[in-house]
Amino acid sequence: xxxxxxxxxxxxxxxxxxxxxxxxxxxxxxxxxxxxxxxxxxxxxxxxxxxxxxxxxxxxxxxxxxxxxxxxxxxxxxxxxxxxxxxxxxxxxxxxxxxxxxxxxxxxxxxxxxxxxxxxxxxxxxxxxxxxxxxxxxxxxxxxxxxxxxxxxxxxxxxxxxxxxxxxxxxxxxxxxxxxxxxxxxxxxxxxxxxxxxxxxxxxxxxxxxxxxxxxxxxxxxxxxxxxxxxxxxxxxxxxxxxxxxxxxxxxxxxxxxxxxxxxxxxxxxxxxxxxxxxxxxxxxxxxxxxxxxxxxxxxxxxxxxx
Amino acid sequence: xxxxxxxxxxxxxxxxxxxxxxxxxxxxxxxxxxxxxxxxxxxxxxxxxxxxxxxxxxxxxxxxxxxxxxxxxxxxxxxxxxxxxxxxxxxxxxxxxxxxxxxxxxxxxxxxxxxxxxxxxxxxxxxxxxxxxxxxxxxxxxxxxxxxxxxxxxxxxxxxxxxxxxxxxxxxxxxxxxxxxxxxxxxxxxxxxxxxxxxxxxxxxxxxxxxxxxxxxxxxxxxxxxxxxxxxxxxxxxxxxxxxxxxxxxxxxxxxxxx
Numbered sequence: 001x002x003x004x005x006x007x008x009x010x011x012x013x014x015x016x017x018x019x020x021x022x023x024x025x026x027x028x029x030x031x032x033x034x035x036x037x038x039x040x041x042x043x044x045x046x047x048x049x050x051x052x053x054x055x056x057x058x059x060x061x062x063x064x065x066x067x068x069x070x071x072x073x074x075x076x077x078x079x080x081x082x083x084x085x086x087x088x089x090x091x092x093x094x095x096x097x098x099x100x101x102x103x104x105x106x107x108x109x110x111x112x113x114x115x116x117x118x119x120x121x122x123x124x125x126x127x128x129x130x131x132x133x134x135x136x137x138x139x140x141x142x143x144x145x146x147x148x149x150x151x152x153x154x155x156x157x158x159x160x161x162x163x164x165x166x167x168x169x170x171x172x173x174x175x176x177x178x179x180x181x182x183x184x185x186x187x188x189x190x191x192x193x194x195x196x197x198x199x200x201x202x203x204x205x206x207x208x209x210x211x212x213x214x215x216x217x218x219x220x221x222x223x224x225x226x227x228x229x230x231x232x233x234x235x236x237x238x239x240x241x242x243x244x245x246x247x248x249x250x251x252x253x254x255x256x257x258x259x260x261x262x263x264x265x266x267x268x269x270x271x272x273x274x275x276x277x278x279x280x281x282x283x284x285x286x287x288x289x290x291x292x293x294x295x296x297x298x299x300x301x302x303x304x305x306x307x
Numbered sequence: 308x309x310x311x312x313x314x315x316x317x318x319x320x321x322x323x324x325x326x327x328x329x330x331x332x333x334x335x336x337x338x339x340x341x342x343x344x345x346x347x348x349x350x351x352x353x354x355x356x357x358x359x360x361x362x363x364x365x366x367x368x369x370x371x372x373x374x375x376x377x378x379x380x381x382x383x384x385x386x387x388x389x390x391x392x393x394x395x396x397x398x399x400x401x402x403x404x405x406x407x408x409x410x411x412x413x414x415x416x417x418x419x420x421x422x423x424x425x426x427x428x429x430x431x432x433x434x435x436x437x438x439x440x441x442x443x444x445x446x447x448x449x450x451x452x453x454x455x456x457x458x459x460x461x462x463x464x465x466x467x468x469x470x471x472x473x474x475x476x477x478x479x480x481x482x483x484x485x486x487x488x489x490x491x492x493x494x495x496x497x498x499x500x501x502x503x504x505x506x507x508x509x510x511x512x513x514x515x516x517x518x519x520x521x522x523x524x525x526x527x528x529x530x531x532x533x534x535x536x537x538x539x540x541x542x543x544x545x546x547x548x549x550x551x552x553x554x555x556x557x558x559x560x561x562x563x564x565x566x
């Protein structure tokens with residue numbers, strides 16, 4: 001009994017920290033979901049865009065720039081990175097996944113160039129989390145409030161956008177690119193803009209993360225993609241993906257639940273190095289589930305994506 | 308008005324399997340005219356439609372719609388002027404989106420898309436009314452995802468989407484070929500009703516000789532990437548199915564002799 005009590009108490013004590021972290025990483029999950037689900041463009045850029053946002057934000061904060069401006073520039077950097085991935089795919093007809101791998105590999109060097117070294121401490125520099133009145137800066141509650149508020153605003157803006165005329169057109173590009181083009185939609189613009197937007201969200205998550213943890217590291221993106229995918233799968237399993245509302249809620253719900261699960265596993269004594277294996281197996285199981293349900297015959301491809 | 312001027316397209320140019328898809332093709336369709344295109348497989352029918360819609364870039368030649376040369380325009384720009392119904396019902400609609408959203412996309416084909424709410428009450432009401440003309444009950448399934456509809460329903464939806472907004476040119480690419488005879492008949496009747504009511508300039512590709520005889524003002528037969536036969540006016544009214552099939556067999560006999 002003692003063991004269980006210990007696990008629960010250490011898990012509960014971690015809840016606020018984990019919640020703050022998961023709300024920040026929800027933006028990365030959003031940056032994975034938008035290309036994957038809205039544009040049928042499985043995109044790996046976030047693995048490079050997340051540290052890109054972090055490095056840009058870290059360098060600018062170290063140079064004394066205001067935290068908000070640093071985030072804004074990080075967003076622009078992420079947007080450009082996403083646009084590049086989409087352009088590589090469209091212009092050279094390179095598979096989306098390969099385009100993403102190319103981009104994230106190149107971004108690693110770029111991130112190192114931006115920072116000039118592999119990590120950078122910005123501890124003590126002002127952050128957006130300091131601005132919450134009545135809460136002690138640097139502690140989880142202020143981070144939860146700030147990240148939560150941004151998440152809420154982003155969620156409603158996106159929900160509104162995807163139901164506008166332009167937003168419906170963007171979704172059509174993901175649903176059926178041939179049809180979208182025949183209906184007068186510029187597939188290039190929609191894809192580049194959409195994947196760019198996703199890159200901006202991933203970078204934004206990285207920038208917030210740097211402000212939250214007080215340092216930037218070129219390796220901070222390692223494995224973020226598979227974590228984000230796992231979070232997305234959990235979110236979609238909980239809230240579904242049948243409507244725009246549900247599809248947009250999935251990244252946020254999924255991120256919160258997933259990181260609490262991870263924290264529970266760690267509290268229960270799972271060695272941290274095993275975490276990636278566990279996450280990978282989980283994502284594999286979620287992706288394989290539909291074909292396992294059909295017990296006989298060859299399973300049809302679960303996802304129809306662009307190549 | 309549609310004009311194709313000496314269109315030429317060669318696939319795999321300079322290679323062993325070089326194929327001339329369009330060989331100096333000329334075609335003219337007056338405003339409000341309904342042309343039916345027939346021809347054996349590989350005659351260049353699909354290449355011609357793709358060249359008109361912009362999916363195929365011509366080696367040489369021009370495509371002119373209502374006096375404007377659209378040869379250099381990409382597919383999405385030409386979509387402002389023309390609408391197309393594909394043979395495959397899956398291609399003309401967005402499966403994971405609802406009936407109403409598909410209608411909205413078609414509705415915005417020739418407009419600038421704004422950041423205003425897409426599906427508003429006015430639009431939903433007009434979609435309901437337009438879909439009710441089909442008599443398939445689609446007007447009560449506006450919120451249904453298109454993937455849940457049958458092939459015939461999807462194709463009917465594609466048709467309603469295409470004729471909405473009175474495009475300057477309507478392209479029908481064997482649009483009843485994948486349907487069962489009864490559904491094909493429903494879709495064909497709906498097509499004729501819409502084309503006549505809106506006086507659309509229409510180009511229909513078909514393998515159904517009865518359709519070629521029954522409908523349209525003009526029959527164009529393609530062969531080896533050029534127009535082999537054009538029947539219009541009074542001659543068209545007197546043409547019978549055996550006549551048309553005769554033109555096919557003459558060619559086949561020649562192919563026998565040549566080989």
